[in-house]
Amino acid sequence: MAILNADELDIISHSAEQTMRLGSRLGALLQAGDVVCLSGDMGAGKTVFTAGIGQGWGARNPVTSPTYNLIHQHERARDDLKLYHLDCYRLRDANDAETIGLDDILEGEGVIVFEWPERIASALPDARLWVELRVTDVTRRNLIFSGQGARYKDLIVALREKAYGV
Template identity: 40%
Template sequence: MGTQTTVTVATPERMNRLGRELAGLLRPGDLVLLSGELGAGKTTLTRGLGVGLGVRGAVTSPTFVIARVHPSLVGGPALVHVDAYRLGGGLDEMEDLDLDVSLPESVVVVEWGEGKVEDLSDDRLELRIERAIGGSATEDGDPRTVTLTGLGTRWDGVDLARLGEE
Protein backbone atom coordinates (compact mmCIF):
# COMPACT_ATOMS: atom_id res chain seq x y z
CA MET A 1 0.00 0.00 0.00
CA GLY A 2 2.87 2.37 0.69
CA THR A 3 2.75 5.32 3.02
CA GLN A 4 -0.49 7.18 3.62
CA THR A 5 -1.73 10.20 5.53
CA THR A 6 -4.89 12.29 5.64
CA VAL A 7 -4.93 16.08 5.96
CA THR A 8 -7.95 18.26 6.67
CA VAL A 9 -7.82 21.45 4.62
CA ALA A 10 -10.16 24.19 5.79
CA THR A 11 -9.54 26.93 3.21
CA PRO A 12 -8.27 27.46 -0.34
CA GLU A 13 -5.27 29.26 1.18
CA ARG A 14 -4.43 26.14 3.17
CA MET A 15 -4.82 24.00 0.02
CA ASN A 16 -2.36 26.29 -1.74
CA ARG A 17 0.04 25.97 1.21
CA LEU A 18 -0.29 22.18 1.14
CA GLY A 19 0.88 22.34 -2.48
CA ARG A 20 3.84 24.51 -1.51
CA GLU A 21 4.77 22.11 1.31
CA LEU A 22 4.40 19.11 -0.97
CA ALA A 23 6.77 20.72 -3.47
CA GLY A 24 9.50 20.36 -0.87
CA LEU A 25 9.14 16.58 -0.98
CA LEU A 26 9.06 16.21 -4.75
CA ARG A 27 11.97 15.24 -6.98
CA PRO A 28 12.48 15.09 -10.75
CA GLY A 29 10.64 12.10 -12.18
CA ASP A 30 7.86 12.15 -9.59
CA LEU A 31 4.32 11.42 -10.78
CA VAL A 32 1.49 12.98 -8.76
CA LEU A 33 -2.04 11.81 -9.47
CA LEU A 34 -4.83 14.16 -8.32
CA SER A 35 -8.42 13.03 -8.02
CA GLY A 36 -11.51 14.75 -6.72
CA GLU A 37 -14.72 16.19 -8.02
CA LEU A 38 -14.94 19.38 -10.05
CA GLY A 39 -14.08 22.31 -7.81
CA ALA A 40 -12.47 20.14 -5.13
CA GLY A 41 -9.23 22.13 -5.20
CA LYS A 42 -6.94 20.19 -7.56
CA THR A 43 -5.79 23.28 -9.47
CA THR A 44 -5.46 25.32 -6.26
CA LEU A 45 -3.14 22.65 -4.87
CA THR A 46 -1.17 22.50 -8.11
CA ARG A 47 -0.85 26.30 -8.10
CA GLY A 48 0.81 26.06 -4.67
CA LEU A 49 3.03 23.29 -6.00
CA GLY A 50 4.15 25.55 -8.82
CA VAL A 51 5.02 28.31 -6.35
CA GLY A 52 6.92 25.82 -4.20
CA LEU A 53 8.86 24.49 -7.19
CA GLY A 54 9.63 28.01 -8.40
CA VAL A 55 8.26 27.53 -11.92
CA ARG A 56 7.38 30.12 -14.55
CA GLY A 57 3.85 30.96 -15.56
CA ALA A 58 0.50 31.04 -13.82
CA VAL A 59 -0.75 27.56 -13.04
CA THR A 60 -4.30 27.31 -14.35
CA SER A 61 -6.41 24.32 -15.23
CA PRO A 62 -5.00 22.84 -18.47
CA THR A 63 -8.42 21.53 -19.53
CA PHE A 64 -8.27 22.88 -23.06
CA VAL A 65 -4.60 22.31 -23.77
CA ILE A 66 -4.51 18.92 -21.96
CA ALA A 67 -0.95 19.58 -20.78
CA ARG A 68 1.01 22.67 -19.87
CA VAL A 69 4.73 22.83 -19.10
CA HIS A 70 6.01 25.31 -16.51
CA PRO A 71 9.82 25.55 -16.69
CA SER A 72 11.74 26.08 -13.47
CA LEU A 73 13.07 29.55 -12.73
CA VAL A 74 15.36 28.22 -9.99
CA GLY A 75 17.19 25.34 -11.67
CA GLY A 76 14.78 22.72 -10.36
CA PRO A 77 12.45 20.36 -12.21
CA ALA A 78 9.84 21.67 -14.62
CA LEU A 79 6.22 21.20 -13.63
CA VAL A 80 4.16 19.33 -16.23
CA HIS A 81 0.47 19.88 -15.43
CA VAL A 82 -1.82 17.46 -17.25
CA ASP A 83 -5.60 17.29 -17.39
CA ALA A 84 -6.42 13.73 -18.40
CA TYR A 85 -10.19 14.25 -18.30
CA ARG A 86 -10.51 14.08 -22.08
CA LEU A 87 -7.69 11.59 -22.60
CA GLY A 88 -9.46 8.41 -23.57
CA GLY A 89 -6.50 6.17 -24.23
CA GLY A 90 -4.39 7.12 -21.28
CA LEU A 91 -0.69 6.38 -21.60
CA ASP A 92 -0.55 6.20 -25.41
CA GLU A 93 -2.22 9.57 -25.73
CA MET A 94 0.10 11.01 -23.07
CA GLU A 95 3.07 9.98 -25.20
CA ASP A 96 1.36 11.41 -28.30
CA LEU A 97 1.23 14.83 -26.63
CA ASP A 98 4.92 15.14 -27.50
CA LEU A 99 5.60 17.32 -24.50
CA ASP A 100 8.62 19.53 -24.99
CA VAL A 101 10.21 18.27 -21.79
CA SER A 102 11.79 15.12 -20.41
CA LEU A 103 9.31 13.50 -18.03
CA PRO A 104 12.08 11.82 -15.95
CA GLU A 105 13.51 15.28 -15.26
CA SER A 106 10.15 16.87 -14.42
CA VAL A 107 7.47 16.71 -11.78
CA VAL A 108 4.32 15.49 -13.54
CA VAL A 109 0.96 16.35 -11.97
CA VAL A 110 -2.07 14.69 -13.55
CA GLU A 111 -5.66 15.68 -12.81
CA TRP A 112 -8.37 13.13 -13.62
CA GLY A 113 -5.69 10.50 -14.24
CA GLU A 114 -7.21 7.50 -12.46
CA GLY A 115 -7.18 4.41 -14.63
CA LYS A 116 -5.26 6.27 -17.33
CA VAL A 117 -1.70 7.06 -16.29
CA GLU A 118 -0.79 4.52 -13.60
CA ASP A 119 1.39 2.73 -16.16
CA LEU A 120 3.64 5.79 -16.40
CA SER A 121 5.41 4.81 -13.18
CA ASP A 122 5.34 2.18 -10.44
CA ASP A 123 6.20 5.01 -8.07
CA ARG A 124 3.58 7.67 -7.69
CA LEU A 125 1.89 9.89 -5.16
CA GLU A 126 -1.88 9.77 -5.25
CA LEU A 127 -3.90 12.61 -3.74
CA ARG A 128 -7.65 12.23 -3.34
CA ILE A 129 -9.44 15.48 -2.43
CA GLU A 130 -12.91 15.11 -0.96
CA ARG A 131 -15.34 17.56 0.53
CA ALA A 132 -15.73 17.05 4.25
CA ILE A 133 -18.60 14.78 5.27
CA GLY A 134 -21.86 16.68 5.29
CA GLY A 135 -20.56 19.13 2.77
CA SER A 136 -22.39 22.11 4.29
CA ALA A 137 -20.52 25.37 4.05
CA THR A 138 -19.41 26.71 7.41
CA GLU A 139 -17.82 29.98 8.45
CA ASP A 140 -14.50 28.37 7.56
CA GLY A 141 -15.69 27.79 4.01
CA ASP A 142 -15.98 24.27 2.70
CA PRO A 143 -13.35 22.01 4.31
CA ARG A 144 -11.68 19.26 2.30
CA THR A 145 -10.08 16.00 3.28
CA VAL A 146 -6.91 15.22 1.33
CA THR A 147 -5.67 11.64 1.42
CA LEU A 148 -2.07 11.27 0.25
CA THR A 149 -0.83 7.80 -0.68
CA GLY A 150 2.77 7.21 -1.71
CA LEU A 151 3.12 4.09 -3.84
CA GLY A 152 6.35 2.32 -4.80
CA THR A 153 9.83 2.35 -3.33
CA ARG A 154 10.28 6.08 -4.08
CA TRP A 155 7.90 6.87 -1.22
CA ASP A 156 9.24 4.37 1.33
CA GLY A 157 10.25 6.27 4.42
CA VAL A 158 8.91 9.63 3.20
CA ASP A 159 7.09 11.32 6.08
CA LEU A 160 3.87 12.50 4.42
CA ALA A 161 2.29 13.09 7.85
CA ARG A 162 4.34 16.27 8.36
CA LEU A 163 2.33 17.89 5.55
CA GLY A 164 -0.67 18.01 7.86
CA GLU A 165 1.10 19.85 10.64
CA GLU A 166 0.05 23.43 11.23
Template identity: 40%
Template sequence: MTTEITLDLPTAEDTRALGRRLGGLLRAGDLLVLTGDLGAGKTTLTQGLGEGLGVRGPITSPTFVIARVHPSLQDGPALVHVDAYRLGDGAELDDLDLDESLDGSVTVVEWGAGVAEQLSEERLELILVRSGSAAEDQQGRSARLRGIGTRWDALLRQVSRP
Protein backbone atom coordinates in the same frame (compact mmCIF):
# COMPACT_ATOMS: atom_id res chain seq x y z
CA MET B 1 5.55 -0.65 -1.03
CA THR B 2 2.49 1.55 -0.44
CA THR B 3 2.24 4.34 2.14
CA GLU B 4 -0.95 6.28 2.82
CA ILE B 5 -1.91 9.32 4.89
CA THR B 6 -5.06 11.46 5.10
CA LEU B 7 -4.97 15.17 5.86
CA ASP B 8 -7.77 17.63 6.65
CA LEU B 9 -7.64 20.83 4.62
CA PRO B 10 -10.19 23.28 6.07
CA THR B 11 -9.59 26.04 3.47
CA ALA B 12 -8.31 26.51 -0.06
CA GLU B 13 -5.19 28.12 1.46
CA ASP B 14 -4.57 24.90 3.42
CA THR B 15 -4.77 23.00 0.11
CA ARG B 16 -2.30 25.43 -1.49
CA ALA B 17 0.00 25.15 1.56
CA LEU B 18 0.02 21.35 1.24
CA GLY B 19 1.08 21.82 -2.37
CA ARG B 20 3.90 24.17 -1.31
CA ARG B 21 5.16 21.64 1.28
CA LEU B 22 5.04 18.84 -1.28
CA GLY B 23 6.62 20.99 -3.99
CA GLY B 24 9.60 21.68 -1.78
CA LEU B 25 10.22 17.93 -1.47
CA LEU B 26 9.67 16.81 -5.06
CA ARG B 27 12.37 16.05 -7.60
CA ALA B 28 12.66 15.41 -11.31
CA GLY B 29 10.97 12.16 -12.29
CA ASP B 30 8.16 12.39 -9.73
CA LEU B 31 4.63 11.65 -10.96
CA LEU B 32 1.55 12.87 -9.08
CA VAL B 33 -1.91 11.65 -10.06
CA LEU B 34 -4.72 13.89 -8.79
CA THR B 35 -8.32 12.75 -8.41
CA GLY B 36 -11.34 14.64 -7.14
CA ASP B 37 -14.66 16.14 -8.17
CA LEU B 38 -14.92 19.55 -9.83
CA GLY B 39 -13.91 22.18 -7.29
CA ALA B 40 -12.17 19.69 -5.01
CA GLY B 41 -8.91 21.64 -5.20
CA LYS B 42 -6.78 19.85 -7.82
CA THR B 43 -5.64 23.05 -9.51
CA THR B 44 -5.30 24.88 -6.17
CA LEU B 45 -3.00 22.10 -4.97
CA THR B 46 -1.02 22.31 -8.22
CA GLN B 47 -0.62 26.07 -7.77
CA GLY B 48 0.97 25.35 -4.39
CA LEU B 49 3.19 22.70 -5.98
CA GLY B 50 4.35 25.29 -8.48
CA GLU B 51 5.17 27.74 -5.69
CA GLY B 52 7.09 25.06 -3.80
CA LEU B 53 9.00 24.05 -6.92
CA GLY B 54 9.71 27.66 -7.89
CA VAL B 55 8.32 27.45 -11.43
CA ARG B 56 7.01 30.15 -13.74
CA GLY B 57 3.28 30.76 -13.47
CA PRO B 58 0.51 31.46 -13.45
CA ILE B 59 -0.75 27.93 -12.99
CA THR B 60 -4.28 27.53 -14.27
CA SER B 61 -6.33 24.51 -15.21
CA PRO B 62 -5.05 23.11 -18.53
CA THR B 63 -8.48 21.69 -19.43
CA PHE B 64 -8.56 23.04 -22.97
CA VAL B 65 -4.85 22.80 -23.81
CA ILE B 66 -4.47 19.38 -22.11
CA ALA B 67 -0.89 20.06 -20.91
CA ARG B 68 1.26 23.01 -19.89
CA VAL B 69 4.97 23.13 -19.06
CA HIS B 70 6.06 25.56 -16.34
CA PRO B 71 9.85 25.99 -16.47
CA SER B 72 11.83 26.37 -13.26
CA LEU B 73 12.81 29.89 -12.21
CA GLN B 74 15.53 28.35 -10.07
CA ASP B 75 17.74 25.38 -10.78
CA GLY B 76 15.03 22.77 -10.25
CA PRO B 77 12.79 20.65 -12.45
CA ALA B 78 10.01 22.01 -14.62
CA LEU B 79 6.39 21.28 -13.74
CA VAL B 80 4.36 19.50 -16.42
CA HIS B 81 0.68 20.05 -15.61
CA VAL B 82 -1.74 17.75 -17.47
CA ASP B 83 -5.53 17.63 -17.43
CA ALA B 84 -6.66 14.17 -18.53
CA TYR B 85 -10.39 14.97 -18.18
CA ARG B 86 -10.96 15.10 -21.94
CA LEU B 87 -8.75 12.13 -22.73
CA GLY B 88 -10.54 8.90 -23.51
CA ASP B 89 -7.90 6.44 -22.36
CA GLY B 90 -4.24 5.79 -21.70
CA ALA B 91 -3.49 5.68 -25.44
CA GLU B 92 -4.49 9.34 -25.78
CA LEU B 93 -2.31 10.20 -22.79
CA ASP B 94 0.50 8.27 -24.45
CA ASP B 95 0.10 10.48 -27.53
CA LEU B 96 1.26 13.45 -25.41
CA ASP B 97 4.73 11.81 -25.14
CA LEU B 98 4.92 12.57 -21.43
CA ASP B 99 7.39 9.74 -20.98
CA GLU B 100 9.89 11.90 -22.90
CA SER B 101 9.79 14.65 -20.26
CA LEU B 102 9.03 12.53 -17.19
CA ASP B 103 12.62 12.02 -16.04
CA GLY B 104 13.50 15.72 -16.18
CA SER B 105 10.35 17.22 -14.65
CA VAL B 106 7.70 16.84 -12.00
CA THR B 107 4.53 15.67 -13.76
CA VAL B 108 1.07 16.32 -12.31
CA VAL B 109 -1.92 14.69 -13.99
CA GLU B 110 -5.35 15.94 -12.95
CA TRP B 111 -8.16 13.43 -13.56
CA GLY B 112 -5.38 10.90 -14.07
CA ALA B 113 -6.76 7.88 -12.20
CA GLY B 114 -7.12 4.95 -14.54
CA VAL B 115 -4.97 6.48 -17.29
CA ALA B 116 -1.76 7.94 -15.83
CA GLU B 117 -0.57 4.95 -13.78
CA GLN B 118 1.10 3.57 -16.91
CA LEU B 119 3.62 6.43 -16.83
CA SER B 120 5.50 5.21 -13.75
CA GLU B 121 5.54 2.29 -11.35
CA GLU B 122 6.34 4.79 -8.56
CA ARG B 123 3.89 7.64 -8.09
CA LEU B 124 1.96 9.69 -5.59
CA GLU B 125 -1.80 9.45 -5.88
CA LEU B 126 -3.78 12.29 -4.27
CA ILE B 127 -7.52 12.02 -3.81
CA LEU B 128 -9.17 15.32 -2.87
CA VAL B 129 -12.68 15.31 -1.40
CA ARG B 130 -14.82 18.38 -0.69
CA SER B 131 -16.90 18.65 2.45
CA GLY B 132 -19.84 20.97 3.07
CA SER B 133 -21.41 23.41 0.65
CA ALA B 134 -19.64 26.67 1.47
CA ALA B 135 -18.05 28.95 -1.10
CA GLU B 136 -15.11 27.21 -2.80
CA ASP B 137 -12.44 29.33 -1.09
CA GLN B 138 -13.80 28.45 2.36
CA GLN B 139 -14.87 24.91 1.65
CA GLY B 140 -13.25 22.16 3.67
CA ARG B 141 -11.45 19.30 1.96
CA SER B 142 -9.58 16.21 2.84
CA ALA B 143 -6.66 14.77 0.95
CA ARG B 144 -5.69 11.12 0.87
CA LEU B 145 -2.09 10.75 -0.26
CA ARG B 146 -1.07 7.28 -1.38
CA GLY B 147 2.56 6.72 -2.27
CA ILE B 148 3.25 3.80 -4.58
CA GLY B 149 6.90 2.73 -4.32
CA THR B 150 9.73 3.24 -1.86
CA ARG B 151 10.28 6.90 -2.79
CA TRP B 152 7.18 8.10 -0.96
CA ASP B 153 7.40 6.67 2.57
CA ALA B 154 9.82 9.24 4.03
CA LEU B 155 8.34 12.06 1.96
CA LEU B 156 4.82 11.44 3.28
CA ARG B 157 6.12 11.35 6.84
CA GLN B 158 7.62 14.81 6.26
CA VAL B 159 4.41 16.16 4.71
CA SER B 160 2.21 14.90 7.54
CA ARG B 161 4.18 16.87 10.15
CA PRO B 162 2.73 20.32 10.97
Protein backbone atom coordinates in the same frame (compact mmCIF):
# COMPACT_ATOMS: atom_id res chain seq x y z
CA MET C 1 -4.79 14.51 11.23
CA ALA C 2 -5.37 10.79 11.22
CA ILE C 3 -2.59 8.38 10.44
CA LEU C 4 -4.34 5.39 8.88
CA ASN C 5 -1.03 3.65 8.56
CA ALA C 6 2.56 4.75 8.34
CA ASP C 7 2.32 5.13 4.58
CA GLU C 8 -0.78 7.28 4.48
CA LEU C 9 -1.52 10.85 5.39
CA ASP C 10 -5.10 12.03 5.85
CA ILE C 11 -5.63 15.78 6.09
CA ILE C 12 -8.68 18.05 6.28
CA SER C 13 -8.33 21.38 4.54
CA HIS C 14 -10.76 24.11 5.59
CA SER C 15 -10.07 26.58 2.80
CA ALA C 16 -8.63 26.96 -0.68
CA GLU C 17 -5.72 28.83 0.92
CA GLN C 18 -4.98 25.90 3.20
CA THR C 19 -5.06 23.48 0.26
CA MET C 20 -2.69 25.75 -1.62
CA ARG C 21 -0.33 25.94 1.35
CA LEU C 22 -0.31 22.18 1.61
CA GLY C 23 0.45 21.92 -2.11
CA SER C 24 3.26 24.40 -1.63
CA ARG C 25 4.82 22.27 1.11
CA LEU C 26 4.71 19.28 -1.19
CA GLY C 27 6.09 21.32 -4.10
CA ALA C 28 9.15 22.27 -2.06
CA LEU C 29 9.91 18.58 -1.50
CA LEU C 30 9.57 17.38 -5.09
CA GLN C 31 12.59 16.09 -6.96
CA ALA C 32 13.40 15.33 -10.58
CA GLY C 33 11.21 12.56 -11.94
CA ASP C 34 8.58 12.66 -9.21
CA VAL C 35 5.03 11.79 -10.27
CA VAL C 36 2.00 13.16 -8.42
CA CYS C 37 -1.53 11.97 -9.24
CA LEU C 38 -4.47 14.09 -8.07
CA SER C 39 -7.73 12.21 -8.06
CA GLY C 40 -11.07 13.81 -7.26
CA ASP C 41 -14.24 15.26 -8.74
CA MET C 42 -14.60 18.55 -10.52
CA GLY C 43 -14.12 21.31 -7.98
CA ALA C 44 -12.35 19.09 -5.48
CA GLY C 45 -9.29 21.34 -5.51
CA LYS C 46 -6.83 19.58 -7.80
CA THR C 47 -5.87 22.77 -9.61
CA VAL C 48 -5.73 24.80 -6.40
CA PHE C 49 -3.43 22.16 -4.92
CA THR C 50 -1.26 22.21 -8.06
CA ALA C 51 -1.04 26.00 -7.88
CA GLY C 52 0.48 25.47 -4.45
CA ILE C 53 2.85 22.83 -5.80
CA GLY C 54 4.02 25.32 -8.42
CA GLN C 55 4.60 27.96 -5.78
CA GLY C 56 6.59 25.66 -3.48
CA TRP C 57 8.53 24.17 -6.35
CA GLY C 58 9.46 27.68 -7.52
CA ALA C 59 7.61 27.97 -10.83
CA ARG C 60 8.30 31.25 -12.57
CA ASN C 61 4.65 31.71 -13.54
CA PRO C 62 1.49 30.96 -11.60
CA VAL C 63 -0.10 27.59 -12.26
CA THR C 64 -3.46 27.80 -14.01
CA SER C 65 -5.77 25.03 -15.17
CA PRO C 66 -4.55 23.15 -18.26
CA THR C 67 -8.11 22.03 -19.05
CA TYR C 68 -7.97 23.42 -22.60
CA ASN C 69 -4.31 22.86 -23.39
CA LEU C 70 -4.20 19.46 -21.65
CA ILE C 71 -0.63 20.13 -20.62
CA HIS C 72 1.27 23.07 -19.20
CA GLN C 73 5.02 23.20 -18.81
CA HIS C 74 6.50 25.32 -16.03
CA GLU C 75 10.06 26.46 -15.47
CA ARG C 76 11.92 27.79 -12.50
CA ALA C 77 14.96 30.04 -12.16
CA ARG C 78 17.15 27.84 -9.98
CA ASP C 79 17.78 25.01 -12.50
CA ASP C 80 16.63 23.56 -15.80
CA LEU C 81 14.02 21.29 -14.26
CA LYS C 82 10.50 21.36 -15.65
CA LEU C 83 7.16 20.89 -13.96
CA TYR C 84 4.52 19.32 -16.20
CA HIS C 85 0.88 19.79 -15.26
CA LEU C 86 -1.52 17.56 -17.17
CA ASP C 87 -5.30 17.53 -17.17
CA CYS C 88 -6.42 14.15 -18.51
CA TYR C 89 -10.15 14.81 -18.19
CA ARG C 90 -10.71 14.79 -21.92
CA LEU C 91 -8.47 11.85 -22.69
CA ARG C 92 -10.26 8.55 -23.25
CA ASP C 93 -7.44 6.11 -22.59
CA ALA C 94 -3.72 5.52 -22.43
CA ASN C 95 -3.40 5.77 -26.23
CA ASP C 96 -4.65 9.33 -26.04
CA ALA C 97 -1.92 10.02 -23.50
CA GLU C 98 0.62 9.11 -26.13
CA THR C 99 -0.79 11.69 -28.54
CA ILE C 100 0.25 14.41 -26.09
CA GLY C 101 3.73 12.92 -25.74
CA LEU C 102 3.42 11.41 -22.29
CA ASP C 103 6.10 8.77 -22.90
CA ASP C 104 8.73 11.41 -23.60
CA ILE C 105 7.74 13.36 -20.53
CA LEU C 106 7.90 10.26 -18.35
CA GLU C 107 11.36 9.48 -19.66
CA GLY C 108 12.56 12.99 -18.88
CA GLU C 109 13.68 14.58 -15.64
CA GLY C 110 10.70 16.75 -14.95
CA VAL C 111 8.18 16.62 -12.13
CA ILE C 112 4.75 15.55 -13.37
CA VAL C 113 1.39 16.39 -11.84
CA PHE C 114 -1.72 14.68 -13.21
CA GLU C 115 -5.31 15.75 -12.79
CA TRP C 116 -7.81 12.98 -13.67
CA PRO C 117 -5.04 10.34 -13.68
CA GLU C 118 -7.59 7.49 -13.72
CA ARG C 119 -8.43 8.42 -17.31
CA ILE C 120 -5.05 7.06 -18.40
CA ALA C 121 -4.49 4.53 -15.62
CA SER C 122 -2.50 2.01 -17.63
CA ALA C 123 -0.08 4.70 -18.87
CA LEU C 124 0.86 5.81 -15.35
CA PRO C 125 4.05 4.65 -13.69
CA ASP C 126 3.52 2.22 -10.80
CA ALA C 127 5.66 4.32 -8.48
CA ARG C 128 3.81 7.55 -7.75
CA LEU C 129 2.31 9.72 -5.08
CA TRP C 130 -1.47 9.41 -5.11
CA VAL C 131 -3.64 12.14 -3.61
CA GLU C 132 -7.36 11.58 -3.24
CA LEU C 133 -9.27 14.87 -2.83
CA ARG C 134 -12.84 14.67 -1.53
CA VAL C 135 -15.38 17.42 -1.07
CA THR C 136 -16.81 17.08 2.43
CA ASP C 137 -18.38 20.55 2.70
CA VAL C 138 -18.52 23.79 0.71
CA THR C 139 -15.09 24.87 1.87
CA ARG C 140 -13.84 21.62 3.36
CA ARG C 141 -11.75 19.05 1.53
CA ASN C 142 -10.32 15.74 2.66
CA LEU C 143 -6.91 14.97 1.16
CA ILE C 144 -5.56 11.46 1.48
CA PHE C 145 -1.97 10.89 0.45
CA SER C 146 -0.69 7.42 -0.31
CA GLY C 147 2.51 6.37 -1.98
CA GLN C 148 3.58 3.49 -4.13
CA GLY C 149 7.30 2.92 -4.08
CA ALA C 150 9.99 3.78 -1.53
CA ARG C 151 10.49 7.33 -2.80
CA TYR C 152 6.86 8.21 -2.21
CA LYS C 153 6.67 6.64 1.20
CA ASP C 154 9.66 8.85 2.13
CA LEU C 155 7.91 11.83 0.57
CA ILE C 156 4.82 11.28 2.70
CA VAL C 157 6.95 11.08 5.85
CA ALA C 158 8.67 14.34 4.86
CA LEU C 159 5.35 16.01 4.06
CA ARG C 160 3.88 14.93 7.38
CA GLU C 161 6.88 16.44 9.17
CA LYS C 162 6.54 19.67 7.22
CA ALA C 163 2.80 19.92 7.69
CA TYR C 164 2.70 19.02 11.39
CA GLY C 165 6.23 18.90 12.69
CA VAL C 166 5.72 15.31 13.84
